[in-house]
Amino acid sequence: MAAFGDHVREVREAKRQEDRRYSLRQVAARVGIEPTYLSKLERGELAPPSEETTRKIAEDLGEDPDMLLALAGKVSSDLQAIIRKRPKLFAELLRELRRAPDHAILSVVRQVRDGDW
Amino acid sequence: MAAFGDHVREVREAKRQEDRRYSLRQVAARVGIEPTYLSKLERGELAPPSEETTRKIAEDLGEDPDMLLALAGKVSSDLQAIIRKRPKLFAELLRELRRAPDHAILSVVRQVRDGDW
DNA sequence: CCAATCGTGTAGTAGTTACTACACATGGCG
DNA sequence: CGCCATGTGTAGTAACTACTACACGATTGG
Structure with a gap:
């Protein structure tokens, strides 16, 4: 049910096997959020973050932004702008x-x- | 700048020429919102309403929902769901x-x- | 002419979003 | 064995969303 959190945790833990700069705390620091927040996001205790934060997480983890946004229940604002025109x-x-x-x-x-x- | 409000007012006033059931108050009543709210929406004093309310307004005025949602700065949630899949x-x-x-x-x-x- | 209907100004608010800050127990490694 | 980094529990909050409720003067149709 917490598809977003599960996925982020899975990818992060995977990257961590080979690079210990992918601890929850260090990812949070690079993304610009509190470690507690990321922790709760990964465990699905809180709803997925904003589009901006989702993008930064995707970038740090080397994931596709549109895909991660989808898991966060969102659609990229630039795509929405295309449709709105x-x-x-x-x-x-x-x-x-x-x-x-x-x-x-x-x-x-x-x-x-x-x-x- | 208040594209949504301007458009709604324009369409409503037009329909009103031939059917006096399209007063601001009566439209608001059918849509299920307060007249004051619709008044402010039409004059752009408040930000556009929710998707649901926008849909009801579109229906009452015989307008295309996707188009009115676009003027409200939104994209239909069913379209977003299609993309997210x-x-x-x-x-x-x-x-x-x-x-x-x-x-x-x-x-x-x-x-x-x-x-x- | 007056009673109903009209649009609008002012004030307030419940609920949601998107987080932060502090504190603490656990674990690895040098 | 000590210490630094790690993940997490609890508590709180500023800003935004999407409205409602009351009150009032202006307009209009019978």
């Missing part, structure tokens, strides 16, 4: 793609990247 | 489509709807 269009697109298989979405990405419109 | 995939897609012209996105929508993957 053309809400109807993107709402339709996303709802249409909700059940599409991964490879279909990927092929759309590639197609758009190649700019064939 | 496959964050990396959708993040990549959206960032790729940020600068794409409307018709390109529309053609992607149609293509996906026709299910040719």
Whole structure:
């Protein structure tokens, strides 16, 4: 249930095997939060942190920010801004793609990247 | 600057020309909020309301919810849920489509709807 | 003309978010 | 064996979100 905390702890502990700079306290220090706070986040005692803090944690742990934000129950604010600029269009697109298989979405990405419109 | 409020007022006043059930007070009553609150929302004195309230306003005024939510600076929670299920995939897609012209996105929508993957 | 309806000014608030600060027991290592 | 670093329990809080409640003067339709 505490997917965010579990994941952070797992990744941090893993990195710690080979680099003892990944103790809870040292990660907290680099991220700029109190060790107690990170402790409670990892154990799911508190709700996931803000987008900014989540990003810093992701960066320190070398994780994908969008993925960690998702585990925190959030969506990157820059993605939200993209949607807000053309809400109807993107709402339709996303709802249409909700059940599409991964490879279909990927092929759309590639197609758009190649700019064939 | 108060895009949300201005738009709501504009649409409501327009509907009011032909149906006097679209007074500020009556709309507020149907939506389930205090008239004072709606008044301040329309004049931009207060920040836009919650997603739920925004939806009810949109429904009462016959407006598109996603569009009104966008004016409120929000993105529908169901769209966020779609993204959160496959964050990396959708993040990549959206960032790729940020600068794409409307018709390109529309053609992607149609293509996906026709299910040719 | 007056009674109901209208929009708005002022004041206040319950609940949530996103944390900090202090204190303490445990564990490893030099 | 002493000491420094580690993780965690308890307590508290500033700022924000999303509103309500009361009061008032202006407007309008019958």
